[in-house]
Amino acid sequence: MDRAKIRLCVDHPLGPGQAVPLTPEQAHYLFSVMREGPGARVALFNGRDGEWTAEVVAAAKKGGTLTCLGQAAPQLDPPDLWLIFAPIKKERTDFIVEKAAELGCARIVPVQTEFTNSQRIRQDRLQAHALEAAEQCLGTFVPEVTDLVPLRRLLDGWDPARRILWADESLVGPAETLAGLAPGPWAILIGPEGGFSEPERARLRALPFVTPVSLGPRILRADTAACAAITLWQSALGDWR
Amino acid sequence: MDRAKIRLCVDHPLGPGQAVPLTPEQAHYLFSVMREGPGARVALFNGRDGEWTAEVVAAAKKGGTLTCLGQAAPQLDPPDLWLIFAPIKKERTDFIVEKAAELGCARIVPVQTEFTNSQRIRQDRLQAHALEAAEQCLGTFVPEVTDLVPLRRLLDGWDPARRILWADESLVGPAETLAGLAPGPWAILIGPEGGFSEPERARLRALPFVTPVSLGPRILRADTAACAAITLWQSALGDWR
Incomplete structure (x- = not known):
């Protein structure tokens, strides 16, 4: 029908x-x-x-x-992909949540970093935004939006079986191909405006489950980087193949 | 310095x-x-x-x-990639122009299709938007935004040496890999809300320089589709390689 x-x-x-x-x-x-x-x-x-x-x-x-x-x-679940991002201005944060729901993320995790502009988020409003994106785009799955968590605490309790694809804004060279990455649970990590602090960058670089990736030779806003990284992951490892 | x-x-x-x-x-x-x-x-x-x-x-x-x-x-020019899109609601049209400038398009071409909501655009406002995106994202290139042109007339005068990557919303299966596409001048074509009409689709299917592509199993808004298609093209054929 x-x-x-x-x-x-x-x-x-x-x-x-x-x-x-x-x-x-x-x-x-x-x-x-x-x-x-x-x-x-x-x-x-x-x-x-x-x-x-x-x-x-x-x-x-x-x-x-x-x-x-x-x-x-039929039910269409996304692949086991999380998006971790640092909230930015309201309309761009809304946009990131909407795009993550549309492009097929299973979970959306707002994190507080040293340079994160917002100290708090309205989790219920962002969750409603993810639901609205699913309703409007014929989706059958609504990603969970978690509460804001400090990046440090998130990494302290991280299950290393879930690898992290880190959109490292200091890598402005050509994007590495993602085709060689191992399948399995992943999370994409997008930094705030101004990027990560040097201590945060040092910790990310040292973690064995973190893979830095470049998103081309141009500097992208955080919301653009989120869209681009999810797209590349979906086409290399997700259900766009 | x-x-x-x-x-x-x-x-x-x-x-x-x-x-x-x-x-x-x-x-x-x-x-x-x-x-x-x-x-x-x-x-x-x-x-x-x-x-x-x-x-x-x-x-x-x-x-x-x-x-x-x-x-x-140094000057960083984008690859020879155009974005052709049907204008939608104001803030989402602004968004498409901003993202095309950020992700690296050389020219932005708004087209009027049978199901295009807007009959006219403010070309000067969209051009200013592209310039602002370049100013804010450390870009050195501002893509030209052309006047609104009917899709039919655009295709009538099309130079077949520039191939068109058509984000065909009827292809909801896995995205084909773009890696096999020939390098050279390209344009990405994104339809309006509601997609293209059947006559438009028939014409696009018959044109030898048009390649339809799927953007995954989910239905994407036009602005999301623009971001995703530019990202895939850039990583397969553009300067993200």
């Missing part, structure tokens, strides 16, 4: 004939903002069961119920 | 001892907004002669003069 235009992410199992309740916010969006009602077709996904076409069977001001009719798309 | 923090793009030759006049807008920015004056060091570039460190020797309300001291960075 045709995929429904309105897409909602729900926290509920999806399956044949499954009844799915709406939250007050979803009911408000669907019935007041979009002016839909009983009989309307909506696409639902929950991050596990793919996309389902569902029909509104009950509509109220603060809730409602849908019934799943059939699966419209 | 250390690279100056303030960077200006000028339309004037740069060389040893060269005197460079400022426009009224640049004088306003430098002397009123940034509160600089005689003796201040500024980085200048003109798109041809690299970056030069210059010193303010005369400051006035509507003008001023600098003298070039020495070259701080």
